[in-house]
Each structure stands twice: as C-alpha cells, then as structure tokens.
Amino acid sequence: MSDVPKVAYIFERYPVLSQTFLRREVAGVRDQGVLVQIHSLFPPNPADLTHQVEGVPVDTFRWWEAATLIVALPRELFRDPALLRDGWRLYRRYRPTNSENFWSTVWAAIFAVCRANRIRREKPDIIHGVWATAPATAAAILGRLCNVPFSFGGHAYDIYRHGGDAFLEPKLRAASFVHTTTDAGAKYLRDRANGAPVKIVLARRGLDQLPPKPVRDTTTRPVRLLSVGRLVPKKGHIHQLAACALLKSWGIPFEARIVGDGPLRGDLERQIVRDGLQDCVSLTGPLAPPQVDEQYLWADIFWHTGVIDAEGDRDGIPNVIPEAFARCLPVISSRTAGPMEAVIHEVTGLLADPSNAAELAGAVKRLAEDPKLRQQLGENGRHWVEENFLISHNAAILARAFRDARR
Helix, strand or coil, rough: CCCCEEEEEEEEEECHHHHHHHHHHHHHHHHHCEEECCCCCCCHHHHHHHHHCCCCCCCCEEEEEEEEHHHHHHHHHHHHCCCCHHHHHHHHHHHCCCCHHHHHHHHHHHHHHHHHHHHHCCCCEEECCCCHHHHHHHHHHHHHHHCEEEEECCCHHHHHHHHHHCCHHHHHHHCCCECCHHHHHHHHHHHCCCCCCCCCCEECCCEECCCCCCCCCCCCEEEEEECCCCCCCCHHHHHHHHHHHHHHHHCCCEEEEEEEEEEHHHHHHHHHHCCCCCCCEEEEEEEHHHHHHHHHCCCCCCCCCCCCCCCCCCCCCCCCCCCHHCCCCCCEEEHHHHHCCCEECCCEEEECCCCCCHHHHHHHHHHHHCHHHHHHHHHHHHHHHHCCHHHHHHHHHHHHHHHHHCC
16 A cells, blocks of 8 residues: 555635635645645635645535536435435434534535545545535545545534534544544544544644744834634624723723624724724734734734634634744633633733633733733743644644555
8 A cells, every 4th residue: 555645635615715724734734745635515715716735636516516416316326225314314313403504414415426426536545524514524425435434623613613513423433533633622522422432633733834033122112912813703802892992991002903804893893983992903804824924023912812602613722823922922812722722821821801801901911011921921832833833743643644544
C-alpha cells in the first residue's frame, strides 16, 4: 500500500472567506504528503473564489445535478438493496429536530447517491467530512456505497447547535475516526457516542507560519481594542458594546473595532448610536486576511466575548485567539470551555464574564493602565502558539490518522 493516502474532503461550501483555518488545514495535510480532492455540497460565493488552496482540485455539486438522482438511485439500490430500509430505520430512530438539519441531511443524501459512481472511479482511500453535519452525512453514505472508510470533524456549531446533528451518534459509531480541535469537544463527542467505542483525534487548527513579532508603542492613547468574528449571537458583541459604554462613562480613552459581518450588524449599529459610541466604536465589515493582519498590528488588546447562545451554539477555540496571540496581543476572553484551553487567566490573558459589563470593562481598564502586563501576556500567548498552534505539527497528526484509517 502506498504511503500517500488519497482523501476526498467534503465541504458544505468551499471556499468560505471566514474559514481560512480550513484552508490552512487542507494545505497542511497536503504538505504532509496527502493527496486531497475537495467536494463541495454547494457552490461558493463568487467573492470567496480566490481563497482556494492552489493545486487542490475542487468538484462543486450544482443544484441541477440532483436530477441525476432518477438514474443514480435505482443504480445504487441495485448495488445495495438494503439502503432504503436501513436509511428509514435510522430516520425513525434519530429524527431531525429542526428543518435546517432535515433539509441538509436530505441534500447530503442526494449528493452522495448522485456522486457515488464518480467517487468509485476516483478511488479515494478515505472520505472525510469537515463538519459533523451534512458533510459527515455525505461521507458516511458514500463510505457505505463505495466501500471506503470515512471520517469527519466535529468542532463547534456542528456538534452543539440545536443539540447537534440528529444523526451524530450513528456517525460516531461508524466513523474510522473523528477529528476535533479541543479537549472539551473530545469529551462531548465521547459522551454523545453513548458508550460506543469511538476514536477521537485531537488536532488543533494552526497557523502556517509565525508572523514577525510586532513592535508596539505601549504608551499609545487611546488604547485600541479589536474583535474579529461573525456578527452572530454566540460571539457576544452586544456585551462588548455594553462594556464600551461603561468605559466611556469612566473617562477611559479607547477606540474599538469589530471586524466581521453577519445578521446582527443592524442591531449592533443601532446600539452604537443609542449608546453614543459612534466616535469610538466602528464596524469594519468583512475583511480579507491581509487586511485582518493589519488590524491585529493596529490593536493593543484583543477581546473575544463568546457565549452559549439560545440554540446551544458556542465556540471551540476560536482561531482568532491564537491569531491574536501570534501577534503578541493580550487577550480578554470569556469563561467558556473552548477558549479557556488557550486563554489561561493571568498567564496568556484575562478571563471575564461577558454578561457583566463592569467585569469586562474592568479587565480592559486593567490592561489599558498596565503596559507591562499587556506585554507579558502577549509574550506568553506567542509562546502558546509556538507550542500548540502551528499547522506543520497539527496537520501531521491528522495526516497520520488518514494513513492509519486506510483498509
């Protein structure tokens, strides 16, 4: 058997600008000697097309290709007569609890049946879904249809939101391995397997290289606060604005920028106006990676106010935290399991309750008034990245799991 495994990576949508961590993962495992081909369940947004990994082929499933199901389904039922029976039994036992999960599962099944012949021709050694939702479902079905082992990743929204994918348990039981990026995620997945043996591969994301250490003027006033993330409830940006209002009332000079876009942008804009923060808080919208790098260099403090939202969604270790560490930024974060694996209170950053505006603003005030503490936390964070968050190390773990999973 060749030592060069061939992996069919299945994405929900590829590429996506906000998922640069997946781009680095693909490039990392390729650099470890893995042959990668990407299959995308949905076409990408045109603006994201420039963010692909050079030299890695991408096969995008178009909606009109679903019409081939008329031919593909009878063909697959002839090859595997028990397919519909077993699928119906799984559906009756693990019914989706929301329409999003239902329709994503249906689309994943259509994709798998329609693409089975192509996957058989390509003969991958393993099929890997990058998320535990539709990509993992497609990987599991294709694994059965093509007699190829499958694996998948389970990280954040895909295992927590709405209680996770309805079919997570049977996928955990059947997968060759499951990739996760946090200790908290590994524990959660083992619990969801309900006692069944499941191989968990813990391999964090990673930077492809460490940027040069920046030189900052620690006497800069006003102090500069940066947040990077989608404008969605679990990021807790509303708490940042509450803390900013308090900082302003205390007379602490500051400037805050929030990088990202999402459904809460209008609400945040209105709150900025309502609290009179237009002169010190700005929403930049989405930025390309080089522009985000400029924001890291601009900032004095990075804060991430992640919470568990009403749907149960939460972050693992948000990639923006190690990215801030790499730029020697002190980080203020919330006391949630994933971020606390990186942000160690008084060592690599400060922890605060985002819903407590006084506590969150107090952490900012403390760092604003103590440049030496900012510098020390930033240096410690940089060391954490060197030890834990370089893709050359973490992709090697994942590449080894792909090699071991081959039949």
